[in-house]
Amino acid sequence: MTARERVAGNVAGYVDDRTGAAKWMKKNLTKVFPDHWSFLLGEICLYSFVILLLSGTFLTFWFDPSMKEVVYDGSYEPLQGIKMSAAYASSLDISFEVRGGLLMRQIHHWAALIFMVGIVVHLLRVYFTGAFRKPREFNWIIGVGLLTLGIVEGFLGYSLPDDLLSGTGIRIAEAIIQALPVVGSYLAFFAFGGAFPGEAFIPRIYTVHVLLLPGIFLALITVHLMLVWYQKHTQFPGPGRTEKNVVGYPLMPVYMAKAGGFFFIVFGVTAFLGAVASINPIWLYGPYTPGQVSAGSQPDWYMGWLDGLVRMAPPLETHAFGYTISWNILIPGLILPGIMFTALALYPFIESWATGDKREHHLLDRPRNAPNRTAIGAMALTFTLVALLNGGNDIIATTFDLTINQMMWFSRIAIVVLPPIAFIVTKRLCLSLQRADRDLVLHGRETGRLVRMPNGEFVEVHEPISAEKAWLLTSHEQLAPLELPEHDGAGVRRPGALKNKLRNRISRATAVAVPKATETERRELEGHH
Numbered sequence: 200m201t202a203r204e205r206v207a208g209n210v211a212g213y214v215d216d217r218t219g220a221a222k223w224m225k226k227n228l229t230k231v232f233p234d235h236w237s238f239l240l241g242e243i244c245l246y247s248f249v250i251l252l253l254s255g256t257f258l259t260f261w262f263d264p265s266m267k268e269v270v271y272d273g274s275y276e277p278l279q280g281i282k283m284s285a286a287y288a289s290s291l292d293i294s295f296e297v298r299g300g301l302l303m304r305q306i307h308h309w310a311a312l313i314f315m316v317g318i319v320v321h322l323l324r325v326y327f328t329g330a331f332r333k334p335r336e337f338n339w340i341i342g343v344g345l346l347t348l349g350i351v352e353g354f355l356g357y358s359l360p361d362d363l364l365s366g367t368g369i370r371i372a373e374a375i376i377q378a379l380p381v382v383g384s385y386l387a388f389f390a391f392g393g394a395f396p397g398e399a400f401i402p403r404i405y406t407v408h409v410l411l412l413p414g415i416f417l418a419l420i421t422v423h424l425m426l427v428w429y430q431k432h433t434q435f436p437g438p439g440r441t442e443k444n445v446v447g448y449p450l451m452p453v454y455m456a457k458a459g460g461f462f463f464i465v466f467g468v469t470a471f472l473g474a475v476a477s478i479n480p481i482w483l484y485g486p487y488t489p490g491q492v493s494a495g496s497q498p499d500w501y502m503g504w505l506d507g508l509v510r511m512a513p514p515l516e517t518h519a520f521g522y523t524i525s526w527n528i529l530i531p532g533l534i535l536p537g538i539m540f541t542a543l544a545l546y547p548f549i550e551s552w553a554t555g556d557k558r559e560h561h562l563l564d565r566p567r568n569a570p571n572r573t574a575i576g577a578m579a580l581t582f583t584l585v586a587l588l589n590g591g592n593d594i595i596a597t598t599f600d601l602t603i604n605q606m607m608w609f610s611r612i613a614i615v616v617l618p619p620i621a622f623i624v625t626k627r628l629c630l631s632l633q634r635a636d637r638d639l640v641l642h643g644r645e646t647g648r649l650v651r652m653p654n655g656e657f658v659e660v661h662e663p664i665s666a667e668k669a670w671l672l673t674s675h676e677q678l679a680p681l682e683l684p685e686h687d688g689a690g691v692r693r694p695g696a697l698k699n700k701l702r703n704r705i706s707r708a709t710a711v712a713v714p715k716a717t718e719t720e721r722r723e724l725e726g727h728h
């Protein structure tokens with residue numbers, strides 16, 4: 200035994216004597232995880248969260264969350280002598296006076312954007328592969344919670360510097376709170392500690408941004424990962440992979456090394472962006488004054504869809520009993536997002552209700568083999584993308600020489616018309632891809648070689664695919680539609696008949712599929728090739 204091994208052994212023994220950790224470590228460090236590039240998306244969220252904590256802690260050393268009025272006398276000449284809040288002045292100081300401050304601000308902002316991209320793409324991977332199905336519904340709901348918190352946390356973050364852009368965003372948030380019938384104006388008054396903008400809001404959101412939400416994030420991410428650990432990770436179907444096993448590599452040493460390396464890649468990319476790509480140049484916007492807004496004001500991308508919805512809302516208002524209800528803010532700012540996030544959180548339950556499938560699933564679906572789910576996803580994405588596009592309607596209008604009205608009318612019509620089209624096109628595409636899979640299994644791969652037959656006919660030579668690939672293309676399940684009874688034996692409608700009829704209908708739509716190739720069909724056709 201070398202000296203180094205002896206020292207390592209002594210340290211491990213010392214710790215084990217006091218904690219009894221060896222047994223637990225032995226069991227868990229050899230835990231096997233499946234391997235697929237898309238499983239790295241969750242890790243990107245995790246690592247950018249760590250980067251956010253580290254860079255954010257650095258920023259707290261110099262940021263002053265105060266609305267006290269000061270006169271700027273820092274090194275950025277265009278703003279010298281201008282009155283502003285201490286919050287804005289300290290953000291300028293971090294950018295120009297503190298060594299490495301601008302780099303840290305930019306790393307922090309880039310990390311936030313990557314965090315949110317990571318969350319959304321990770322969500323899409325989980326959705327389109329059906330990883331949210333039993334037993335992972337709770338983890339899906341925790342995920343929706345993390346997404347919502349991420350949006351709020353990012354918004355609060357870019358509201359802190361109290362520059363003209365962030366103040367404009369806060370003003371919109373105030374309008375959304377005020378739009379709540381009856382209690383809205385009181386709530387806004389409480390949140391701002393008086394009339395907008397007041398002195399209290401920035402210090403308050405600072406505490407929420409650096410203490411409350413990160414704490415909740417840490418707790419939720421811990422539970423999220425413990426559930427992944429406990430329930431085991433899903434895997435794509437493949438040779439030897441079943442609903443009961445996990446095929447992959449052990450955590451130690453393979454994933455420890457991979458994850459460690461990947462953390463530094465994510466950190467490296469974020470630091471590179473922070474170093475070379477300017478983001479949120481607050482000195483160009485100037486301090487916030489409620490009477491001003493600069494042209495081309497844009498929120499961060501994960502807020503853009505909400506802004507886009509508000510921008511396209513028609514001017515609807517009701518006046519009743521001395522109250523004004525601003526539907527033009529209430530619907531796009533609260534009701535629609537409320538419906539969208541509730542539907543997202545409940546989706547696993549809605550799907551299992553529609554298909555009647557209450558079993559556990561540890562093998563993932565290929566998106567084409569769940570056409571309805573994939574089409575619903577495409578529909579929701581199209582809706583969100585149209586809204587996001589309209590969030591930049593002013594920039595798009597000036598860039599492409601359009602009017603704001605043209606953009607607005609395009610978005611108003613597109614947000615109603617395009618999502619159903621996306622649903623239909625995606626569903627047809629999935630079914631076509633299923634048909635292509637079926638052809639591939641039965642007739643083999645097209646080789647591109649044309650052969651002339653003795654009778655003059657030209658045919659293309661097909662090559663059979665490997666048994667492994669054929670198995671992969673046919674291993675998925677095709678659920679039969681539900682047939683819940685609507686009438687009893689005597690032909691009389693049963694109680695709950697309407698509900699059963701609805702479920703039967705939905706389940707029939709969900710179960711539409713091109714029948715996969717069977718072994719008998721394959722054998723029968725083998726003679727022909």
Ligand code: HEM
Binds near residue numbers: 238242322330346
């Ligand atoms: C702070 C944000 C988040 C972090 C740090 C995070 C982290 C992770 C990690 C590391 C994994 C395992 C690797 C992988 O499958 O990618 C995972 C799995 C999972 N995540 Fe997330 N996640 C976050 C947000 C979300 C969101 C927004 C959703 C969905 C709404 C979600 C749902 C899930 C589910 C269902 C699994 C299990 C997947 C499986 O076993 O295949 N997560 N998460």
